[in-house]
Each structure stands twice: as structure tokens, then as C-alpha cells.
Amino acid sequence: MTSNQHEAISAEDVKDYLRNHPSFFEKNATLLTEITLPNPHGSGVISLTERQQIAQRDKIRVIEAMMAQMIVHAEENDATSAKVHKLSVKLLNQQSFSALQTLIAETLKLDFAVTEPLIRIWVKPSNSAIIQDAVFTHVSDAFNEWVMSLTQPYCGAKPEVMGDLVDSKLQSFVIIPLGKIAADQRPFGVLILGSSDKDRFKAGMGTMYLEHIGELVATALLNHLFALNL
Known part of the structure; x- marks a missing residue:
């Protein structure tokens, strides 16, 4: 024997050989039952064929679980779409600013599981009769600037810049910049969705x-605050 023949055969050598000789197990079919492997789902050993069958069943279970999750997400999305549509219809039918605010708060609580919604607006409305409303309560300049810097809704724990604007029982938040006024590209306010969870x-x-919710709420508010062609 040559020195090369005495060298140990590595696992990679075996894998390469089997890849390059796909007919090997056809010519040596009995090996499929003679080779035993540990049972991945219990004690003892099983044949190579049984191991392959188990692997296939495991793959099928994973695919089935993924499909089930996709169906759940699709159903959840359909339900959310229906709720957003219902909100848009209700917003169109509110005749007063106070009724609009009540509707927004009640719908977000009942349909979207929000513990406490909050609206703050930092521009002066053309309707002076509503200027004393709580939504026009001053917010800090730091929070104002932070909201204006958002390019999409913020989701997560309470940002430090929000200070004591919300109840301390609230633990997670969505913060949505509200709309734009004419050529001004800066939001005119903010919608805060707070949850105790x-x-x-x-x-x-x-x-x-x-x-979408932010756009609907912003448009409805603007219809009551300003005489704009939206």
C-alpha cells in the first residue's frame, strides 16, 4: 500500500464520494437498513431510512406551522382593516370638535385595545371657541421637536423626552405625528396611544x-380646526 492509502478517510471524503456517486445506495440497498442512527425523538437507534422519514415529517410539521401562522396573520390583518375602515366612516360623521374627540378616544380603546389615547395640538385653530380645549395644552419644546423629527410612528417604551405628559401606569406607547398644514411640512400635533401592557x-x-389611523385622525381634526382643502 502507498502512504496515501494509509491516510484516514475524513467525513468530507465520505460525503463527497456519496455526492459524486448517487447510484451507490441503489447498488448497496441493504445498507439503508443496516446503518443505524440515534433516534432524534427518543432512545434507541433507527435505520437510515427511518431517520429520513422522521426528517421529512419534521419538515412537514415546520411548514404546516408556518402556514398556520400566515393564516392567523392574514385573518388579523383583515380584522384590523375592517376596524380602520369603520373608524374612517365614523370620523366623517362627526359634527362637532368635542364629538370627534370622544369618538376617537372611545374607538381606539374599544376596537384597538388602547388603554389611554391622547391628542395634543400645538397650532392655533381658526375656531377660537375651542382654543381652551385640553388638546391645546402646552407640551415641552423638546417633546414638540422630537415629534417633528419622527418620520414614522414611534413604538416602544416611554421616551424620556415625553416627561409627565402621560399617566405613569402606561408602559408602552405609539406616538404618531399628526398631519401637515398646507406648505408647512411640520406636524400640527401628535396622537399618543398608551397601553398599561x-x-x-x-x-x-x-x-x-x-x-393610516394617524392620517385619518389628522384629516378629521383639520376639518374642524381649519378651513383647508384637504
Whole structure:
């Protein structure tokens, strides 16, 4: 024998050989039952064929679980779309500023599981009769600037810049900049959705529906605050 023949055969050598000789097990079919492997789901050993069958069943279970999760997400999205549509219809039918605010708060609580919604507006309305409303309560300049810097809804724990604007029982938040006024590209206010559940709103969660809600609320508010062609 040559020195090369005495060298140990590595696992890679075996794998390469089997890849390059796909007919090997056809010519040596009995090996499929003779080779035994540890049972991945229990004690003892099983044949190579049985191990392959188990692997296939495991793959099928994973695929089935993924499909089930996709169906759940699709159903959740359909339900959320229906709720957003219902909100848009209700917003169109409010005749007063106070009725609009009541509707927004009640709908967000009942349909979207928000513990406490809050609106703050920092521009002066053309309707002076509503200037004393709580939504025009002053917010800090730092929070104002922070909201204006957002390019999409913020989701997560309470940002330090929000200070004592919200109840201390609230643990997670969505903060949505509200709309634009004419050529001014800066938001005219903010919609805050607070939850007592620290895991209700998390960083990285999808914001598409939140953006839609923000647009609907902003448009409805503007219709009552300003005489604009939206």
C-alpha cells in the first residue's frame, strides 16, 4: 500500500464520494437498513431510512406551522382593516370638535385595545371657541421637536423626552405625528396611544395601520380646526 492509502478517510471524503456517486445506495440497498442512527425523538437507534422519514415529517410539521401562522396573520390583518375602515366612516360623521374627540378616544380603546389615547395640538385653530380645549395644552419644546423629527410612528417604551405628559401606569406607547398644514411640512400635533401592557407596543412592530389611523385622525381634526382643502 502507498502512504496515501494509509491516510484516514475524513467525513468530507465520505460525503463527497456519496455526492459524486448517487447510484451507490441503489447498488448497496441493504445498507439503508443496516446503518443505524440515534433516534432524534427518543432512545434507541433507527435505520437510515427511518431517520429520513422522521426528517421529512419534521419538515412537514415546520411548514404546516408556518402556514398556520400566515393564516392567523392574514385573518388579523383583515380584522384590523375592517376596524380602520369603520373608524374612517365614523370620523366623517362627526359634527362637532368635542364629538370627534370622544369618538376617537372611545374607538381606539374599544376596537384597538388602547388603554389611554391622547391628542395634543400645538397650532392655533381658526375656531377660537375651542382654543381652551385640553388638546391645546402646552407640551415641552423638546417633546414638540422630537415629534417633528419622527418620520414614522414611534413604538416602544416611554421616551424620556415625553416627561409627565402621560399617566405613569402606561408602559408602552405609539406616538404618531399628526398631519401637515398646507406648505408647512411640520406636524400640527401628535396622537399618543398608551397601553398599561409593556409588551403591547414594541420597537420594530409594523406601522402601516398606525400610519393610516394617524392620517385619518389628522384629516378629521383639520376639518374642524381649519378651513383647508384637504
